[in-house]
Amino acid sequence: MFNLEKIRDRLLVKTSHEVHNTYRERRNWFRLILKLKASVIPAILPRVILCFSFALLISWLYSLGIEKVSLDTLNGLVPTIVLGLLLVFRTNTAYDRFWEGRKLWERLVSTSRNLARFIWVTIPDNKPNHRKEKVKALKLIAAFSVATKLHLRSEDVNQELVELVPPEYLTELKAVNHRPLKIAFWLADYFQKEYDEGRLIILQMVSLTKLLDIMVDCLGGCERILKTPLPLTYSIHLRQLALLYCLSLPFQVVNELLWLTPFFVSFVSFAVFGIEEIGIEIENPFGHDHNDLALDQICSTMKINIRDLMNLDPQNV
Structure with a gap:
């Protein structure tokens, strides 16, 4: 039997070491200039x-x-200053897209954490099935990030997403074209159900819906970057x-x-x-290249955060 706590701790330590090693490598000037893994040399050779x-x-x-x-x-056939300005504009435009993508994902992660915390602490779970529905909702929040990653990479449902989506939803999820929006619909449907049954007041319902809207807006921003190339x-x-x-x-x-x-x-x-x-x-920051955003790591961190939250007792928070 696997010890989930130990696995989680190892993931956290590994992530911390990876971040530390990345910064240390970038400070090692001579080692960095000889590194070919993330270099453009193979492409331009x-x-x-x-x-x-x-x-x-x-x-x-x-x-x-x-x-x-x-x-x-x-x-002067091709003025150096003209070519230089064009190259600088090209690189700056690409970096703006890269940085905008990073900000959108940071906002998505932050909003997902707030939404998960709000659900876990605010919605009462007096009955076992209520707690079960809350756990399902929190997993769907993590599934939204994973589905967004797969959607931006034009990839199909994988095991990572299957583990987060309730079994009864899988067939329907695989049948749709836009999976993140389908997950957002299930979350909105859960909020409406809790409101109809009196476990949410109108202000709480509005707050939850607003957080979900921000997550969908982040998805739209990433799609804009992906589908609007230079x-x-x-x-x-x-x-x-x-x-x-x-x-x-x-x-x-x-x-x-x-x-x-x-x-x-x-x-x-x-x-x-x-x-x-x-x-x-860097103009498309959502792929698998070494210079793309670390979306796999971001999604793993998101899942760990939600798992930690579910280990807390809302009554003692």
């Missing part, structure tokens, strides 16, 4: 190699005496400019750098393509 090879070809042609490949007239025209034009800029560099510097030209061009293309790739990496 083919483009950097392409630019290196092209620059090597230009250097070879120049070494053969074909001086026409040195074209000073290409200086306009394709902007992305295409930025990539075209970045590639044109990097491929024009060898013509501009080969007469001065000669065989050093490929290395110089590689360095510049690494910087340009790297900044552009960062924007791509």
Whole structure:
């Protein structure tokens, strides 16, 4: 038999260690720059190699005496300041989406905790079935976060969600397209039932409904981020400019750098393509990539918080 308390404590310790280790790794400067797991290097390496090879070809042609490949007239073909501003705008826009997603999830977690506490403390459970309904409602609150995570990732019902949803609801949940909204409906239906049976007064009903509305608003905000990507025209034009800029560099510097030209061009293309790739990496923060939000950890913390709350006696709070 598993000891749930020990499992919970291990999860808490593990989460604490993971957070501590993450901050410690980020403070270790030399170790961080050599870390490839969350780096954009694997994604941009083919483009950097392409630019290196092209620059090597230009250097070879120049070494053969074909001086026409040195074209000073290409200086300023793609103004550096213009490309820089476009890249900065691209990265800032992507980070705004990432940070907005984090704020929405923080609000969702905070509101879920408040809603669970409100239900557990406020709604009386004089009969065993009343306590059972409250436990079911609290699990549905945790299920809402898990269902939101799966919805944003376009994933189907998994074991994590099955463990939180009452068995009698599973078939209906699997049949609907928007599972978080279905869970929100079940919670609202529970509030209405408690109000109709006199275990909630109107002010409590309004407060519970307002908290549930905030959770649904957070879901809508995440959907807005997910379904409103950066306009394709902007992305295409930025990539075209970045590639044109990097491929024009060898013509501009080969007469001065000669065989050093490929290395110089590689360095510049690494910087340009790297900044552009960062924007791509973080613009959708809800996936499974290393740079995405830790939604699995957030949902696990949410479940632990609700489990701890259910271990408390409302009469002694």
